[in-house]
Amino acid sequence: MDLDKLLAISNKCIHSEPPVCVASCPVHMDVIAFMSEIEKGDFKKAYKLMENKIPFARLIGKICDHPCENVCVRKDVGGSINISELEKVVIDLGYIRSKKSFSIPKKKGNVAVIGGGLSGMVTAIDLDKKGYQVTIFEKSNRIGGRIWDYEGEILDKSIIEEELQSIEKKGITINYNTEVFQNDLQEYMDKFDAVYLGTGYWKKNYEIDPNTFQANDLPLFIGGKIHNKSDSIIFSVSSARRAAISIDRYISKSSMGASREREGIYETLLDYKVDDIVSVEPVQKETEAYSEEEAVKEAKRCLKCQCIECIKACSHMQKFDITPDAYIRRINHNERIILGTHYANKMINACTECGLCKEQCPVGIGMQDIIHETRESMVQRGKMPLSTHDFALKDMAFSNSEHFSLVRKQPSKEQSKELFYYPVIAFSQYARGLYKGSGKTGYLFYPGCQLSATHSEYIGDIYKHLVGTIKENDADKDVGLYLGCCGAPADWAGRQDFMQENADKIKRVWEEMDKPTLILACSSCASTFEKYLPMIETVSLWQIFDKYGLPEVDIKKGKRVLNIHDACATRHNPKIHESVRNIVKTLGYKIEELAYTKDKAKCCGYGGLVSYANKAQAEVFVKDRINESNEDMLVYCAMCKDSLVRGNKRTYHILDIIYGKEMNDASLQKIPTLSEKNKNRTKLKMKLLKEIWGEEQDMDLMKHYNFKLNIPDDVMNIMEERYILVSDIEKVIDNARRNNERFFNPDTYNYLARLKFENVTYWVRYEEKENEIYVNSVYSHRMEVVEE
Ligand code: SF4
Ligand code: SF4
Ligand code: SF4
Known part of the structure; x- marks a missing residue:
């Protein structure tokens, strides 16, 4: 930035x-x-x-x-x-x-202080500290003025004396019993570089500058009661201090008025x-x-009043233990490093870009704006390590590849005649003939790549319900289907090139389909569409459910009270918040709102790809969110459910309660592995194509190798940690077997094989028993292995 x-x-x-x-x-x-x-x-x-x-x-x-x-x-x-x-x-x-302080040489000038009361004493010691030779002229035989009024119960005589003696000890000259009259002033002004008048009332009224205390542009500065009409002790002390500053500036010929706005009250x-x-x-x-x-x-x-609104709400700022100005300074420094280590990269990639700080901040500062621009500029300058967001981008590419991406209009009247004989006929709207499309795509259902990966079982039913319910309410409008990734990973990774390319592609599909309204089931899609495709009208699936009614399913009600975790990407979308709550209430649940909710929702830790770049930080976000909740959690974003269930929190996706899934299982549903997610996406595409459009399509991903793979749990966990897919391992082993590119260790009967694709080299150590492969370890790296 x-x-x-x-x-x-x-x-x-x-x-x-x-x-x-x-x-x-x-x-x-x-x-x-x-x-x-x-x-x-x-x-x-x-x-x-x-x-x-x-x-x-x-x-x-x-x-x-x-x-x-x-x-x-x-x-x-x-x-x-x-x-x-x-x-x-x-x-x-x-x-x-x-401790006895060494007095500095008094070379800066001579100042006369008239009046040894409180005001005069303060100006005198301040000027002494600044290096002036100060002489006090006091008309009585003691200094201290009204301080003596407090002698007794409030101030001990010995303490007053001790404090006052310290003035003389500093080397300030005090002339007692010396009354200075108005007529003498000129003489004092001629003799000294400046004069401070800190006595009681004088007859002549001077014009006193209220900020500098200077009188009529003379080397004369006036405090004490002449100027301060108030009796406030501390105000008098402050005025004396400010006068000393003015005298110093006057004598050293620096600006009298600069940077003095915050003196006094x-x-x-x-x-x-x-x-x-x-x-x-x-x-x-x-x-x-x-x-x-x-x-x-x-x-x-004492509340130690200080603005820490953003820090209070954000576990990222707390973890880095950093104030906003230090945060910004560190980013600035990091950006300016040309050679050397970018120590702040870790911090920059640990912000979820959730925007909560901006909601909290009374002056509207949002770290996500800074972080986002910084990530983009780091990518442009080649300062973002490739590995940071690599897997998320790979995942996005998968979702936009033939393995998942799909665009279809609602089956036409002609097709639907044929479709009538498909097993899918069982669903009620279809049986009533509602499935016959008019040919005009009014809506396009866009479930998103994450929901399709983790809750693929619901997508077909939702599509069928949408077709039926929209037909009932808006007869002319067909509902098409669009499977793909909105590009959020590219946006979070600062990859504007990928993001723009993706947005352009979505826009072309939308235009091709005659500009339908997109029905979105993913919160990240909602905010990505709003940011990059504002021309496309969107509505959330939850709003459609709320408006047109829920699917008729046998609902099994679970625990009665739920905490709703709003997805941070929806914070500026009150319609989504409202429709979700209406659905939850319609289904008979009670809602207990969390402290940070709706526009102040906290991120689950998935946002900004933090779970890829800084797992430990993502875990802190999840823990923080879970600690806020005493009930089961309800979410409406697949990634939120993923994060919370990983943190062992009983969590339902709103579709779990809509479709009345076995609630106990749903709440702690095992999260599919990365490989399973891809498989789920591909299987979903194949299933929908077959059931609804009557098309058969075989996918590369579903291709069967001539070996059976066995991967023990500990190896699978490592693969998850390192973002290695089963399909990656299959490719390595297939290549090793077909081309005999492998080493054999006769001691262990293990093969070691490697293969490089998409910039990463994968290593697999495995054993073969007949046609079964037992994977013993896997490893991946980005280093180039040069063959001799
Ligand atoms: S910091 Fe706040 S609470 Fe504490 S004394 Fe000052 S105003 Fe009062
Ligand atoms: S994680 Fe969210 S609240 Fe924290 S700094 Fe980033 S955008 Fe702000
Ligand atoms: S960034 Fe905003 S919320 Fe945070 S300390 Fe500064 S003013 Fe307060």
Whole structure:
């Protein structure tokens, strides 16, 4: 993805946006970190955090008027966090005497601070830290101003004195009993590089810049009560700090106004929602101050408000333990590597492109957009390892080959006369003569390659039902059949070339058929059609069932309550969600919605081909989804069922409950192996051709070799792991036997054979016993074996 675009997305993310308490704290105490340290019981670290932001933390921390508390989002769910009380206890338990710091040479200039009150002291120490020689002019015989008002119960005299002495220890000069009058000001401005006025009221009104505190473009900066009409201690401290920044910029001749929008109190972009937060009352103090235990408990009430909406919902982001801006940075870095290892590839291929993050994100950032473009650009630049999505693409090619692909119009009137004598006559609509097509294909049933691979037993019945039900409701419209793959694997793999080619092919078929409405039974097909073939009108099979009625079958009702797992590909298709729920209710089940449902559905782990590129990550997705559910799951996507059943979750496909399959078996139905899936597809095509169109077709895949193959379960598991098909093994052995291209090991009586096709070399070690082959091990790789 283009760098500017990536940065623009990253800048939009509000993950680092502060909570409202921090934005409303004039000195921006890091409240979240502060609370976290208290929670851990580390009061020293918590104190350090105070010291980082609050000057004279031991004093100000005890007398701050805490505007942060008024805005705390906990306010409506139990009560604001007692930040001020926590600061007090942290001072008592966590104060550490600062190590003697080495003072830096004061070369940057001389500043006069008039008034040794709170405001003057803060400006003085800040300027001292920045390298200025500071002189305070105080009219009385002590500094500290209104801090002394708190002496006694709130502030210990010895602590006030200790803190104030630290000013002189730093090398700041204090001229006591020195009153500066208005008439003297010019003289001070001439003598010093800048003057800060932090005293009480003066007669003359200056025009003070509200952001820089500079008066009338003079080397004069005004804080204290002259400027701050409020009595807020912390506001006065913040103004003094800001004035010190202005003085520094003024003397060093840098921009007075640049990047200062977030000084003082500002509005944060974070709008932290508390709708789902449980109300918890503030912890009450047993004595004057919180005890250590009470403080920990109170800090725990803090919600640590931060936008982590996407991370909260996505097991991929959690697994990579990454914030969105770091995620984007890593992708950017990965994209820019020319030579060397692309460490982020794994991460890029572990996103299911489900789009949940975008639904969660208050500013609409979706990782899937970034991931998708990145995969495409990696493919284009040859940076995507071939093996990553190879099998999925091979699977797609299979589904679009003669082994499965099929386009047929509904049998015509003439044909249907003949068909009348086929055994398929048993189904009721056909018997009523509804099967006779008009010749105009109004609908084209597109079951998709995955449903046809895992639930092929339903496809014929669905087609027949559709023909009947549409005939009843829309007499002129025939229903054709289209078997194939929509191209979703190519899209997920970033293979735009394959994707476009596939979409063009589907479009041509659709035009050839006179632009019928496609009836889709697969959620991925639905979103792929919407994205690449928006000109084609589609409707989901579930909507047709809901609208025109369900097939009349003997329904065996199972468990009464179901959790519906919506397919993530349908998140923007409320019609599908609604029709599925209507069907489930019609069949007498109760629905218990999951926390993440409909437009917020979580992915089962199949999306984005993650199960091919990063199995471990796919398993995390499944587990996460299963953990959300207490009931049996209902799905309407073949791949969702595949994933959930693999995770040992009792799961029904909606067709299982529609067709009243033996519910217990259906819920844990063994998933066909990759080889079985291909066989199922091919058998389905042959069966439909024969039963409905009266055509016989023999397929290569069904070809019988002159040997019988025995593959033990452990070898079959390895084949599944490595995406090796039985048909691949058959080819290797057939070649070895016919051309004698094999090695024989007389010690073990094993043959070793290899054959390379489609860029992959397959190795098989086997034994022969008469005409039976026993496969002992298999292996595949992409390396070239060069013959000497
Ligand atoms: S809950 Fe915590 S982080 Fe959130 S506003 Fe309140 S104090 Fe700040
Ligand atoms: S897996 Fe889904 S929720 Fe997670 S980053 Fe990718 S698109 Fe977003
Ligand atoms: S949801 Fe995620 S990407 Fe969106 S603003 Fe929040 S942290 Fe950033």
